[in-house]
Amino acid sequence: MNDFERAYRKTLGAGTGEAETDAAASVLAALGDGWAAAAQETAGRVVRECEDRGWAPADLVRMAGRELTARHHRLAAALADGGDVADFAGAERLDRFSAATTVVELLRLYGGLPPVPAVVPPAEAPAGEAGKVLGRVRALLAKAESTGFPEEAEALTAKAQQLMARHQVDTALLRPDRAGTGEGPGFRRIGVDRPYEDAKALLLDAVAAANRCEAVWSADFGFSTVVGHESDLEAVELLYTSLLVQADRALARGPSRRRDYRLSFLIAYASRIRQRLATAAADEVAARRESPGLLPALAARDLAVRTATRRLFPHTTTARLKGRDAEGWREGESAADDARL
Known part of the structure; x- marks a missing residue:
């Protein structure tokens, strides 16, 4: 020394x-x-x-x-x-x-940084069918972000979410035995930047939940730890980033820069996005509900994710965010309705 x-x-x-x-x-x-x-x-x-x-x-x-x-x-x-x-x-x-x-x-x-769960990066990018799906998702989201036509962008992002949900269903059906093996859930940390980081973390949580993952927000350090299977984690990060870009663009076009307006906008945006993503994911499962063993396989994957989350974070708390600006709330919901899923 x-x-x-x-x-x-x-x-x-x-x-x-x-x-x-x-x-x-x-x-x-x-x-x-x-x-x-x-x-x-x-x-x-x-x-x-x-x-x-x-x-x-x-x-x-x-x-x-x-x-x-x-x-x-x-x-x-x-x-x-x-x-x-x-x-x-x-x-x-x-x-x-x-x-x-x-x-x-x-x-x-x-x-002065305290101990946190150590993230082990994946040995390689998802390969095979998972890699192909994520490549298509990435391309669809890039087009959705670049187009100037809301209807086209919405259709592109809806297709991306549909592909992700379909891949999750296919994986559960084809590999139901992997839930209890070493190929179970992993996790990654995703940074959530200021300002309005609590509301942005809420958006990330909505995306994670729709893609069969769980997110734990660490407010002191500005990141969320997302727990899930590797291809699902990749999809969550892709979709969250795309939706955040769209939210920022909608905010820039908004009528106000007041803090209450912008915070209310983002909370309402995250809330409506949660509803839309959950519906899209549920529709994909419903379309395949007759597939033998689908629901038990999905339940086993969900249980594996919950178990891994509780092991990493045995003690968590909940917090409530309040939107105080009615105009911001309406504009946030409207932007979420226009957002490309």
Whole structure:
């Protein structure tokens, strides 16, 4: 452990603040030409400790952008990509003490992050039929986002949701024995950006529920953990991203930028999207209800997802969001009715 790391560790205690940060930055800057190497060594160790507590490099970069400044975000991204601290300081045109202060502030954020469930990335992208379905879904959603005709866009996104629901039914019928094996549910973290992040998390929850997944919102860290089978997780992220793009565009065309209006808009949008997605998913199941073993197979997959969620998050709470602007609520429902499912 180098001198800087010892000084940095002292900044992590309860009650420490700006004075301790300045002291650690002074120790780092005083190392002269060796300051960047010491910073790099300590940063690497801190990042590995975060990974041991379940934080992936992408999570750390997102937290830097969420909690600190754009400069800290750029430093986090450089560290995640294996970049050099000295190169970062040069690109930012920072004197040694300013660069050292940025490093200490970022590492203090990292050092204070608590343990979270560790996300294991998939070994490879979904292959075979799942990969083909997701490719078609991705293409349909891209067209839905780019078209200037609401009717065409709505039809395209409806087709995408139909494909996802059909694939879930086919998978349940063809592979009912996999529910209790090692090929069961996994999970991924999906960042939910400010502003109005609670309402956006509500939208993600709606998409997850319609696609036989469960979402747990971590408000303190700005992400939801979505639990489900791998191809379903991929579909959830695709559809959520597309619907969020559509919501942002509708908000930009809206008559007001007041906070209550925009929050009410997004809550109503998420609520109506939940209804529409649930109906689309239920219609696909109803169309195949005569298939032997379908309902037990779907129930087994749902149970596997619920069990995995409870294992990861044995203690959760519920929260209520209130829309306080009637105009925003009406516009949000209207936008959801026009949204491309």
